[in-house]
Amino acid sequence: MAGTSNAMGRRDAGATDMAIAEGGRRRETRDSLMRSWLHRRESRQLVGQIVIVLLLAALFWIAASNAISNLQHQNIASGFGFWDNTAGFDISQTLIPFTASSTYGRAFWVGLLNTLLVSAIGIVLATIVGFVMGIARLSSNWLIARLATVYVEVARNIPLLLQLFVWYFALIPQLPMPRQSWQLPAGAVLNNRGLSLPTPLLQPDAGIVLAALAIGIATAIAVKVWAARRWKATGERFPVLWTSLALIVGLPLLVAAVLGFPVQFQYPELRGFNYAGGIVVLPELIALLAGLVFYTGAFIAEIVRSGIQGVSAGQKEAARALGLTSNQMLRLVVIPQAMRIIIPPLTSNYLNLTKNSSLGVAIAYPDLVSVFAGTVLNQTGQAIEVISITMLVYLTLSLITSAFMNWFNSRMKLVER
C-alpha cells in the first residue's frame, strides 16, 4: 500500500513539473493555490462532509421515491390515519380493556404494556437468579461452585429462542391437564393452560393499610437521612435496615391485623374443563419469563462474579487490618466497590432482556412486536410507519436506560486526586 501511494506521489510530482513547464506563471499560482487549499485539513473535511450529505440525500431520495411509487401501485395508504381504525382482532392478554372493536392505537398500548410487564417481572427474577448464581460461583464449596458454573455455561451457550421453544413446546405441555392440576401454596393452581392465582379483593378499609404503607416508607426515608447525618456528626451508627424493614413491612401488617385483614381472595375454581376466577397467567407468559430469566440470569451471574473479583485483594486485606468484621468488610468495603463495577453492565443486560422479550412473537406472547409489528402490520400493510414506531419505542427505552447509566456513572465516579 505504501509502495503504490509513493509511486502515485511521484507521478503527481512529475505531472506538476510538466504543467509548470507548459503553462505560464498565472497557471502555476492558481494550481498551487488549489493544491494548498486541497491540502488544508478544514477544506478536505468540508469536501468530505458535502460528499457524505449528498450521498445520504441521494440514498434517501431514491428510497423515498421508490417507496411512494410502490405504495401507490400496491394501494397501501400512508400516514398515521390507521391509528384510529378498528382493529378487529382479539388479544389473549390485555392489561387495559381491549376488544375486537378497539382501535389499532389501543392495540399498540396493549402490546407495549405486555412488553413492559414481562420485562419488569423478568428483570426482578433474573437479578435474583443472577446474584445467587454469581455468588455461588465464588463459593468456597467446590460442589456449589461447579454446579453454578455448569448452569452458566449451559444457559448462555444455547440460543434464547431455542430455550423458549423448549419451555413452550416441550416442557409446558408436560404439565398436567386442568383436572389433575398441581395445587400450589396459597391457593394457586398450575396446569398446562397456565397458572391461576387468587385475586385479592380490597375491602373498604384497605385504604388505611395503604396509607400506613406510605407513612412507613416516608418515615423510613426520614430515618435514613437522620441516621446518615448523625453518623457523619458523631460516628454513631444506627440499625437503618432493620428499622426501615419494621416500618415498611411491619407497620402495614400491624395496621392490617388491627383492622382484621381487609383483603379477601377470590380463589380459582375448577369449572367444567378449566379453572375459572382468579388471575390467569398465560402459558406463553410463563414460558417467556422462564426462558428470559434462565438465559439472562447466566449473564448477570458472570457480571456479579467479575464485579466481586474485581475488588482488589488489597482492599479486603486493608479492611481486615483495620479490624472490621467480615460482615462489615462485605457491607462497607467489598459491596460498594463491586456494585460500581456491576451496575453499568447490569443495566445494559436489563435492556437486553427487554429487547429479547420481543422473541415472545415466536411463542405467541402478545408483546409489542407480536401485536403491533406483527398483526397490525399484516392487517394494514403500512410497514414503514409500524416498524418506525416500534423502533422508536425501543429507542426511547434505550435512551432512558443510558440516561440513567450516565447519571449513575457520574454519581459513582471515583473522586481522584
Add this chain to the structure above:
Amino acid sequence: MAAGTAATRVAAPDLAPPRSEVGIVGWLSKNLFSSWTNSALTIVGLWFAWRVLSGVLDWAVFSAIWTGQDGTACRVPDAGACWPFVGAKFGQFMFGRYPDAERWRVIATYILTAATLASLMIPAVPGKKWTGLFSVIGLPIIAWILLYGGVLGLPAVPTEFWGGLMVTLVVATVGIAGSFPIGIVLALGRRSAMPIARWASIFFIEVVRAVPLITILFMSSVMLPLFLPEGVSFDKLLRALIGVMLFSGAYMAETIRGGLQAIPKGQYEAADALGLSFGQKMGLIVLPQALKLVIPGIVNSFVGLAKDTSLVLIIGIFDLLGIVQAGLTDAKWFAPNTAMTGYAFAAIIFWIICFSISRYSAWLERRLSRGERR
C-alpha cells in the same frame, strides 16, 4: 563448623501431616464440609445434581428409543428421547432441502473453510499473510461457487433449498465477515473530526443497538422491498443477511472503537509527524494495532451472532432451529417426546459451537495479553 564433633546433628524426619488435612479426606473437609452451612449446601447440591443427572441420563439414554421407522415406536408409555426421529431427519437438519446428490459441495466448503480457519487460528502454522488473503478473497468466491453453483458445470442450487445447520453457519460467517468492513467504517466515522460523518455514524450505531434484532429482520424483509424499484427483488436469504450484517456491524463498530481508543495518542501523532496520509496512518499504524486488541471481542460477537442466527426462522428462513421446528410438524413422527428430542439435538450442536468458540476466545485473550504483561 562442627566438623570436629563426633555426633553430627540430623534433623528428625517431618511428621506426616494429620490425616484430616491431606488426601481425599482433607480435600473433602476443606472444600465440601468446612462448616455446618457448607455441609448442608453440599448435601442439597448432591441431591440436586443427582436428580438432574439421573433424570437427563434416564431420558436421553436408558429410557430412550433408539430404533424405529416412525412415531409409533416412540409412543410407548414412559419412553424417553425419540432418537430415530433425529436419525431420519439428520440430512435435513444438516443441509435443509439441498439436493442429495450435491451435498458433497457443502461438505467440501466446510472442509475448505475449516482448514483455512484452523491454519489461521493455530499460531504454529506459517504463512498467515497468504492464508489471511485467501480467506478474504479466494474463500468467499470458491464457497459461493460451490454452494450456489451455476458455473463450472455445477448445477445451481437456489437459496430456497438451503437449510439447517448449513444456513446457520452461512448466516453467522457471512454476517460476521460482512459486519467487519461496516464496523471499521462506522468506528472511524464515530471518531472522525467531521461533524456530519460523526453524527451519521452515532445515529446509525445507537439506533441499531437500541432495537431488537427481530425488528431489523422485519425491516429488511418487509420494508426493504418497498425501498427498491418495482420489479427488483432480492433473494430472501440475502435480505436476511443484509439485516444481520447491518445489525452486527453496529456492534462491531463499538468493539473496534474500543480498540481504537486503546491506542495511545502518541501513535496517531507520530504518524502525523511522519507525514503519513489519513489512509496510511489508519492502514499501517492504527488499525493493525487496534484490530489485534479487539480479536477476542470479535470472536465473542461471533458467538452472539451464531446464537442470534436462529431468529431468521421468524422471517421464514429454515436455519437449524427452524428446520427442527418444521420437522416436528411431520405427523409421521408424532410422539410426546419428539419435540424435546429435536430441541435437545439442536441445543447440543449450538452448545458445542458456542462453547468451543468462547473457550478459544478466552485462550486467545490470555495469549494476547501475555505480551502486554511481560
